[in-house]
Amino acid sequence: MALVERLQSVKNETAVTDITQNLPTLQFESALDGSEKDHLPLRIRSHAISVSACAQATFFTSILNKARQKKNELKSPVKKSSRFLQDLQQRDSLKVGIIGCGRLGSQLADCLLTYGGIPAHDLAVSTRRPETLENLKNRDVDCYHDNKELASSSHVIFICVLPSQFPVIAEEIKSEIRAEAFVYSLMSSYSIKKLCQLLKTTNILRPEISWDSNTVPPAWEYSVSVSQALENKQTVLRTCPFYEDHEDCVVLTKEKLMESMVFCLINFCSEAMLTRKETLTIVNSTLFEDCQDELRESDFIKKLDPKSWTFPKYDLVKIADLSTPVIGRLMKQRLLRNYLQKKYCFLFENYLQLKAYGQIS
Numbered sequence: 001m002a003l004v005e006r007l008q009s010v011k012n013e014t015a016v017t018d019i020t021q022n023l024p025t026l027q028f029e030s031a032l033d034g035s036e037k038d039h040l041p042l043r044i045r046s047h048a049i050s051v052s053a054c055a056q057a058t059f060f061t062s063i064l065n066k067a068r069q070k071k072n073e074l075k076s077p078v079k080k081s082s083r084f085l086q087d088l089q090q091r092d093s094l095k096v097g098i099i100g101c102g103r104l105g106s107q108l109a110d111c112l113l114t115y116g117g118i119p120a121h122d123l124a125v126s127t128r129r130p131e132t133l134e135n136l137k138n139r140d141v142d143c144y145h146d147n148k149e150l151a152s153s154s155h156v157i158f159i160c161v162l163p164s165q166f167p168v169i170a171e172e173i174k175s176e177i178r179a180e181a182f183v184y185s186l187m188s189s190y191s192i193k194k195l196c197q198l199l200k201t202t203n204i205l206r207p208e209i210s211w212d213s214n215t216v217p218p219a220w221e222y223s224v225s226v227s228q229a230l231e232n233k234q235t236v237l238r239t240c241p242f243y244e245d246h247e248d249c250v251v252l253t254k255e256k257l258m259e260s261m262v263f264c265l266i267n268f269c270s271e272a273m274l275t276r277k278e279t280l281t282i283v284n285s286t287l288f289e290d291c292q293d294e295l296r297e298s299d300f301i302k303k304l305d306p307k308s309w310t311f312p313k314y315d316l317v318k319i320a321d322l323s324t325p326v327i328g329r330l331m332k333q334r335l336l337r338n339y340l341q342k343k344y345c346f347l348f349e350n351y352l353q354l355k356a357y358g359q360i361s
Contacts, residue, residue: 001076012110034300046237047222048250049209050228053186054108056207056253058116060184060261061156063093065117067265073271074282077134093122099147100161101136104186107226108158111137114227115351126150151176156184163189172196177201180271183266192320203267203316207241208254217250236348242330242341256320258340259327262287263314266300266348267335270311276301279311291339299325 040339072092096118098105109125112118120140125133130143144150151157151173161169166187177183177199185195185206192206211217221229229235237243241253265286268340269279276297297304300311330336 041217044217044220044222045211045250046219047229048217048238050104050107051226051235052251052253053104053207053211054111054256055239055348056231057108057184057186058111058239059181060205060264061094061096061112061116061118063261063286063343064156064182064264064268067282068092068094069106070282071269071274074278075272085251090093094118094156095154096123096156096158097150098123098125098158098160099127099150099173100159100165101125101130101133101143102160102162105158105160106133106136108160108186109141110225110227111230113139113141115230115348117179124150124154148173149175151181152178154178154181156182159183159185159187161187163187165199165262166190174198174200180268192317196317197230202317203264204316205257205260205264206263206320207257209251210254211251218248220250230348231352233345233349236345237341240341240344242337242344247312255331256327259317259330260319262295262326262330263316263319266311267313267316270313273310274310276311287343288336288339291335293333293335295326295329295336299329 042124096112098109101109102315105125105127109123112123113120120143124142124144125136126145126146126147126149127143128135130145132142133141147169155178157173157177159166159169180203181201182205183195183201185192185204187206190206192200192204195204195206196202221232221235230239238249239253239256240258241255243249246252262283265283266279269282274282280295280297284291288294300314330340
């Protein structure tokens, strides 16, 4: 009961008060005529797309960072007496870069810092006007305008630029992207194949978000920031690709995104030269810890090569178009899906719990 009260207190403290709530003539909708009000669902869907994109990207960085730390522990075990110091500062931490910091890029940066467990010194932003990012600079985020530098120093690169700007940026960074780096595109207008063609890498993730334009979207609070929206447990659930109540969703994300994240973890481990057994240990402990089911070698390899002790490096662009045994298992095994969904939601709930107990400011 005490925890519930604290969580409610946190929510009340962070909520933005709408001063026009009881003044309908001052609200945005009051100035619209009948035909213009028909377009209001677009405002709701636009906000839902931003919230979904930021939540999913934050989850990806979280699990990749966790897998990275598990790899470090596996290769260089830490004595129990040293674990406290290790918790204070992660070893070989994940470096995250954002190219483009307009509305979506800045919201993503806020979510990564707030929920994703990414320290400010491990986050960098490259934008044409870094002088406008005082909020991020005050949080010690490195903000500059050098796309090459960002691409060469990041393990995950988020693309948050206008489609018209991307060809020039792709030409700048394509030779700077590390072999082990992942590019995560938040541009809907470029297909994953086109991204691959321009960036010369297959380590690409691109969420596919859709909606039914013939239906009226369900209720959605669109007057708050993305970070504040994710303080609502139901909102978080509605952004999860494995959430089954589609009628409750404003927008839908294809389940293949979760599969691509699994293959990213496999590629990360293969790049680190981990054995197949070590790789599966890291993937399953990262995603399905304490679950009675898990992913197996047969989900990734049909015929084992006795000369190879690692998984191959998978082409994420091809994976996006294939029906693999991995997505088959995830869709058929409710237990695995539920664990992934639980892991997804816990990332955001954990932040609120820590804040309620005063462990973070």
